[in-house]
Amino acid sequence: GGADVEYDMVVLGAGPGGYSAAFRAADLGLKTAIIERYATLGGVCLNVGCIPSKALLHVAAVIEEAEHIDTAGIKFAKPTVDVDALRKHKDGVISKLTGGLSGMAKARKVDVIRGYGHFLDPHHLEVEETTGTSQDKTGAKKVVKFKQCIIAAGSAAVHLPFIPKDPRIVDSTGALELRQVPAKMLVIGGGIIGLEMATVYSTLGARIDVVEMMDGLMQGPDRDAVKVWEKQNAHRFDKIMLKTKTVAVEAKDDGLWVKFEGEGAPAEPVRYDMILQSAGRAPNGKKIGADKAGVIVGERGFIPVDAQMRTNVPHIFAIGDIIGQPMLAHKAVHEAHVAAEVAAGHKAAFDATVIPGVAYTHPEVAWVGYTEAQAKAEGKKVETAKFPWAASGRAIANGADYGFTKLIFDAETHRVIGGTIVGPSAGDMIGEVCLAIEMGADAVDIGKTIHPHPTLGETVGMAAEVAHGSCTDLP
Numbered sequence: 001g002g003a004d005v006e007y008d009m010v011v012l013g014a015g016p017g018g019y020s021a022a023f024r025a026a027d028l029g030l031k032t033a034i035i036e037r038y039a040t041l042g043g044v045c046l047n048v049g050c051i052p053s054k055a056l057l058h059v060a061a062v063i064e065e066a067e068h069i070d071t072a073g074i075k076f077a078k079p080t081v082d083v084d085a086l087r088k089h090k091d092g093v094i095s096k097l098t099g100g101l102s103g104m105a106k107a108r109k110v111d112v113i114r115g116y117g118h119f120l121d122p123h124h125l126e127v128e129e130t131t132g133t134s135q136d137k138t139g140a141k142k143v144v145k146f147k148q149c150i151i152a153a154g155s156a157a158v159h160l161p162f163i164p165k166d167p168r169i170v171d172s173t174g175a176l177e178l179r180q181v182p183a184k185m186l187v188i189g190g191g192i193i194g195l196e197m198a199t200v201y202s203t204l205g206a207r208i209d210v211v212e213m214m215d216g217l218m219q220g221p222d223r224d225a226v227k228v229w230e231k232q233n234a235h236r237f238d239k240i241m242l243k244t245k246t247v248a249v250e251a252k253d254d255g256l257w258v259k260f261e262g263e264g265a266p267a268e269p270v271r272y273d274m275i276l277q278s279a280g281r282a283p284n285g286k287k288i289g290a291d292k293a294g295v296i297v298g299e300r301g302f303i304p305v306d307a308q309m310r311t312n313v314p315h316i317f318a319i320g321d322i323i324g325q326p327m328l329a330h331k332a333v334h335e336a337h338v339a340a341e342v343a344a345g346h347k348a349a350f351d352a353t354v355i356p357g358v359a360y361t362h363p364e365v366a367w368v369g370y371t372e373a374q375a376k377a378e379g380k381k382v383e384t385a386k387f388p389w390a391a392s393g394r395a396i397a398n399g400a401d402y403g404f405t406k407l408i409f410d411a412e413t414h415r416v417i418g419g420t421i422v423g424p425s426a427g428d429m430i431g432e433v434c435l436a437i438e439m440g441a442d443a444v445d446i447g448k449t450i451h452p453h454p455t456l457g458e459t460v461g462m463a464a465e466v467a468h469g470s471c472t473d474l475p
């Protein structure tokens with residue numbers, strides 16, 4: 001009783017997790033609605049994440065390529081950058097995709113309820129409605145009853161508490177708005193998001209400093225790959241301050257004055273025109289009234305789930321950034337399908353062995369499964385095969401002979417259990433390594449697979465051939 005509308009399935013949040021779950025649930029016959037506060041579907045990924053960043057990184061890559069082709073006797077003039085037109089281009093990419101999603105929701109008869117949702121009890125959500133064109137509340141409220149629910153409310157950028165509010169200080173969402181190209185920019189946090197944005201802004205003309213608390217940029221991939229990346233990207237940075245913390249920011253008329261502490265810290269405050277806060281993202285678990293539904297939320301805001309994506313309340317599922325690391329769109333989508341299928345009564349569980357990670361920088365860095373560092377830390381016996389792109393015809397032709405493809409094999413079973421690729425299109429190529437791992441392929445399987453020549457993808461096969469050399473059981 002007391003509900004304005006009632007559904008078999010209500011999905012809270014319309015990011016890649018949420019819309020994938022809703023579409024799958026509807027396809028499996030459940031009467032489904034999505035609650036979303038944004039005016040468009042797609043969540044962080046489409047509106048302020050994966051897609052806009054890649055639209056800008058593509059432009060940056062074109063500029064970079066044009067600048068480096070002079071070694072081939074081709075000289076372009078320095079590009080003129082029309083920031084307003086570039087912003088429009090990026091927004092056009094987003095609206096094409098969000099418009100497509102909206103059409104797909106309609107085609108499946110998935111209702112979209114616009115507003116902020118929070119639980120009232122284990123079977124009701126209240127939605128404070130938004131205008132449909134903005135995130136502003138209209139004052140109207142609606143109670144939505146559900147038989148089952150999937151929480152897909154995602155995450156938000158962490159804002160350091162001592163950093164003042166100032167239009168020159170942005171998080172990734174602000175950086176993607178592309179309001180200005182500063183002369184001097186500080187990137188707080190040397191993770192993927194920070195380095196992708198550093199790539200965009202530096203290509204558009206900004207000088208960049210990066211400050212990172214850990215002892216290296218880009219946690220995740222092996223250091224040999226990051227070293228290649230650093231060498232190719234050295235031209236962007238004035239300073240990379242490792243093992244260093246930002247401790248104070250003062251917003252003055254003449255700039256943002258920043259104090260640092262740690263191994264890389266300059267003695268005096270440094271002046272910047274713009275600061276990007278990209279020191280991590282936090283789940284939205286504590287913002288949805290989960291306790292009213294009896295759903296347990298961990299201390300840091302993550303919602304624990306089982307392999308079927310069920311929370312402690314069996315008819316309420318959770319997926320995507322809100323359940324844990326890695327906070328990646330393809331992980332959210334995979335979990336979405338599991339949750340929707342289980343909710344529809346199908347047998348499904350999360351049993352992917354690996355989740356790939358990619359920095360879509362120039363060059364790209366992609367890794368999946370075991371790294372050498374992780375194997376070493378766990379005392380796992382592995383064999384490593386590394387194919388340097390200096391021996392790839394296509395890489396040399398493309399001016400990318402600095403890259404490499406590395407495969408990691410279990411020393412006992414000889415199955416591939418990891419891979420790292422650095423170079424242009426590494427993110428596209430890592431998919432083959434993911435498939436090989438999921439299928440239990442060994443070096444022979446990959447090496448004897450005929451790859452097209454000459455391609456960068458061929459280097460995966462060549463790395464496997466390198467591994468053949470160390471295998472004793474080969475013909």
Ligand code: FAD
Pocket residue numbers: 012013014015016017018035036037038042043044045046048049050051053115116117118152153154155172173193284287288319320321322327328329330331332360
């Ligand atoms: P989200 O996409 O965060 O969606 C959650 C949705 O829920 C949002 O639309 C939000 O408005 C809505 N919501 C939250 N609370 C409520 C509420 N109470 N009521 C109503 N609606 C609510 N990942 C990749 O895999 N590849 C990339 O290249 C990549 N690039 C990125 C670049 C940037 C700059 C950022 C910030 C992230 C990037 N990510 C990337 C990460 C990716 O965006 C996330 O992993 C992904 O969006 C998570 O999907 P999700 O469905 O869990 O949540």
